[in-house]
Amino acid sequence: MMIVTMEDLPDTPLQDLKPARGRFNSNNVVPLLERFYPAQQIQVMRDHGVDQRMMFGINPYYMALVRGEEYRDAEGKVVLPAMPPSKPLEALVVPILAEAEDMSGEKDPSNQIRYSPGSLKGRILHKYDEIVLGYTALACSAHCRYCYRLDIFNGSTGKGLIKPENLKAYILDYNTALAANGGRDAGTGEPRYPIREVLLSGGDPMVLSNKNVYKYMAAAAEAGVHLVRVGTKEMAFRPQRFDKNFTRTLEFFHQQFPDVHVNFVVHFTHPDEMLERDVNNNYICNEAGYYRWLAPVREALDAVQRFDFVSVENQTPIIARVNDDALSLRILQEELRRNNVKPKYLFQCREIEGHTAFAVPVEKAWALHNESQKGLSDTARSRYTMSTEAGKLEVVSVIDGPPAGAHGQWPTAVTNVFGEGVVVMKVHRSPHSATSQGDLIIARRNPNALWLSDYEDRIVYDGRREEGEKYKRLEAVKWSDDLLLA
Ligand code: SF4
Numbered sequence: 001m002m003i004v005t006m007e008d009l010p011d012t013p014l015q016d017l018k019p020a021r022g023r024f025n026s027n028n029v030v031p032l033l034e035r036f037y038p039a040q041q042i043q044v045m046r047d048h049g050v051d052q053r054m055m056f057g058i059n060p061y062y063m064a065l066v067r068g069e070e071y072r073d074a075e076g077k078v079v080l081p082a083m084p085p086s087k088p089l090e091a092l093v094v095p096i097l098a099e100a101e102d103m104s105g106e107k108d109p110s111n112q113i114r115y116s117p118g119s120l121k122g123r124i125l126h127k128y129d130e131i132v133l134g135y136t137a138l139a140c141s142a143h144c145r146y147c148y149r150l151d152i153f154n155g156s157t158g159k160g161l162i163k164p165e166n167l168k169a170y171i172l173d174y175n176t177a178l179a180a181n182g183g184r185d186a187g188t189g190e191p192r193y194p195i196r197e198v199l200l201s202g203g204d205p206m207v208l209s210n211k212n213v214y215k216y217m218a219a220a221a222e223a224g225v226h227l228v229r230v231g232t233k234e235m236a237f238r239p240q241r242f243d244k245n246f247t248r249t250l251e252f253f254h255q256q257f258p259d260v261h262v263n264f265v266v267h268f269t270h271p272d273e274m275l276e277r278d279v280n281n282n283y284i285c286n287e288a289g290y291y292r293w294l295a296p297v298r299e300a301l302d303a304v305q306r307f308d309f310v311s312v313e314n315q316t317p318i319i320a321r322v323n324d325d326a327l328s329l330r331i332l333q334e335e336l337r338r339n340n341v342k343p344k345y346l347f348q349c350r351e352i353e354g355h356t357a358f359a360v361p362v363e364k365a366w367a368l369h370n371e372s373q374k375g376l377s378d379t380a381r382s383r384y385t386m387s388t389e390a391g392k393l394e395v396v397s398v399i400d401g402p403p404a405g406a407h408g409q410w411p412t413a414v415t416n417v418f419g420e421g422v423v424v425m426k427v428h429r430s431p432h433s434a435t436s437q438g439d440l441i442i443a444r445r446n447p448n449a450l451w452l453s454d455y456e457d458r459i460v461y462d463g464r465r466e467e468g469e470k471y472k473r474l475e476a477v478k479w480s481d482d483l484l485l486a
Contacts, residue, residue: 003252006218009210010245016074017238019141021057024095029056032063036094050100053354054150057143058093061296062237065273066090073240079296084281086272088328091321093142098357108157109148109350111389115431116159120170123162127391127431129193131229132171134162136216137202141238144269146319146358148350152203164219171195171223190433199229199265206234206241210249221257228260233267235312236274239300247303254309262310266341269316270323271331273297283331291335298339305340315345318365318384319358329372337380346372348386348395351451359450362386363423366395385428388452390464392429393441399424401445417460417474421445427463439463439470 020028024046064071066089071080115127125133151157198220234241333343349359369384400421430437443455
């Protein structure tokens with residue numbers, strides 16, 4: 001059928017791949033959970049509020065991948081071969097009691113609501129001048145237990161959906177007002193930047209119908225953005241979503257807006273989501289020595305990568321028991337790059353409620369990431385980053401303190417700052433006028449730190465602060481005369 005208007009866009013048939021979601025007493029969910037736990041243990045988790053923290057959710061394809069079961073499509077064709085169960089993927093989606101045992105953390109991690117402008121509070125984020133994030137869906141086709149959008153699913157911070165027309169109006173109004181003010185902030189006079197990108201987020205925008213995905217993309221394009229990004233885990237959770245009907249949607253979009261680039265920000269967390277494994281749980285190589293990809297994932301990538309106006313990048317957090325090993329991270333990055341998916345960020349798990357069950361300590365995660373980059377060329381590398389209220393902080397290095405007595409006694413000031421070693425973070429992205437971009441945060445080490453908050457009382461140089469305030473914490477350091485002699 002010829003696509004002439006948006007109304008002609010056919011939807012992607014996903015009847016056999018519908019997710020089951022619910023609390024742990026839901027009829028949909030109980031039989032699925034019982035494949036992992038005895039009924040009594042499910043009840044214990046329920047009594048401890050694990051399902052109040054987050055519902056269980058999974059679709060049949062991903063369930064088969066987790067369980068290592070053969071999966072056939074509606075025509076009986078084998079889509080996934082039988083493989084050993086995947087422990088990392090099980091840890092990604094299957095709830096554990098520890099999630100609710102320590103609920104310390106933030107309802108709205110990184111205080112995102114601070115960057116949600118008044119008129120559309122809770123519906124968009126406008127933290128970095130050049131890009132607006134819109135919440136377009138309140139669901140995903142499976143639930144990552146570490147999800148930092150918990151508040152959206154639980155409705156606990158009042159966030160909700162943006163309408164396409166409101167997204168478009170916001171961009172046009174912002175850009176018009178900025179241009180009228182000569183590209184400067186009306187209050188401070190600092191340079192500001194026009195919105196040139198939109199990130200469709202959620203939940204997962206790819207759970208929407210093709211028509212609705214198109215409506216959001218078109219709204220952004222009509223507002224004049226250069227790049228529409230779609231943040232999605234469907235390439236891993238339910239790759240069948242990227243079928244020929246969706247590619248017709250992309251084609252139609254390109255016909256209407258030939259100058260706008262489309263960027264999929266996908267979310268592969270572990271190579272088990274992409275690669276086929278043998279009975280011994282080893283990734284299978286073809287005759288030429290390359291890893292063999294799961295057919296549905298390869299097909300999904302092929303579907304979007306045939307367009308020259310489309311690019312694909314990956315980002316994922318480092319999560320305990322899921323991908324906290326350097327070899328898996330290296331294979332993940334290398335295989336993505338070989339398949340034309342740029343590894344972008346490996347994130348620290350955000351400080352969500354219950355994060356202690358998932359977060360790898362910052363310094364350990366840095367070491368894992370650093371190890372995973374060895375043997376990778378620049379083109380396959382990622383940045384290990386904490387997405388904080390003050391912007392994206394790349395954890396650049398973690399160093400030990402000086403060895404005691406190597407050069408006689410170290411001056412007190414040196415040992416006060418460097419004695420336990422330091423963590424160096426670079427402000428990779430900074431909100432609004434990007435005033436702190438490129439600056440550093442240097443903190444004394446804390447091997448137990450799970451987030452920036454665990455370093456706040458150890459920071460010796462703070463690039464987030466105003467000039468003249470950045471070394472403020474050093475005033476607490478007892479300086480010694482021998483510093484001058486060192
Ligand atoms: S795909 Fe993203 S939004 Fe959805 S559950 Fe996972 S982390 Fe959360």
